[in-house]
Amino acid sequence: MHFDHSHYVPCLRWKQGEYQALLLLKNASKKTLTPLIEVSEIGWDFETETFNKTLDEHIAPIAKRIKEKWGRRCFVDLNILNPHDRLSNGQHPVEFVFNDLRIKKCNAIPVIGMDRDVNYRVAVSQVCSKDNNGICLRLSLNKQQKPKSKT
Secondary structure, three states, rough: OOOOOOEEEEEEEOHHHHHHHHOOOOHHHHOOOEEEEEOEEEEEEEEOEOOOOOHHHHHHHHHHHHHHHHHOEEEOOOOOOOOOOOOOOOHHHHHHHHHHHHHOOOEEEEEOOOOOOOHHHHHHHHHHHHHOOEEEEOHHHOOOOOOOOOO
């Protein structure tokens, strides 16, 4: 995959307004971008002080929506989810989402960052071994370690 200065990579939380906007783009515009899709956090109900959905319910429709609303190469990042959460069967969310994307024949590339825990990195490594699509390395300036002082 080759990008030049004119290729756009929008970071999207994959909420309704964003995926509907991608769906409505003309094909010529779609060719000039590759979205970085951030799976959003699970909603919180402040009245009941509980989550609106289980993790299983929250991530179940992701691959279907990516296929229907975009259907092209994209980057998928699950970093916003709680790193300790697992599906009810114990499966890591990265593994589940990318298995589902693979079944739906979506050309999705996992996103990894320096701040991801070991379980996330292992899950991405397994995805890469199966899909052979590479990774998207996401760096953040505000999360870098500060240089040690010389005192």
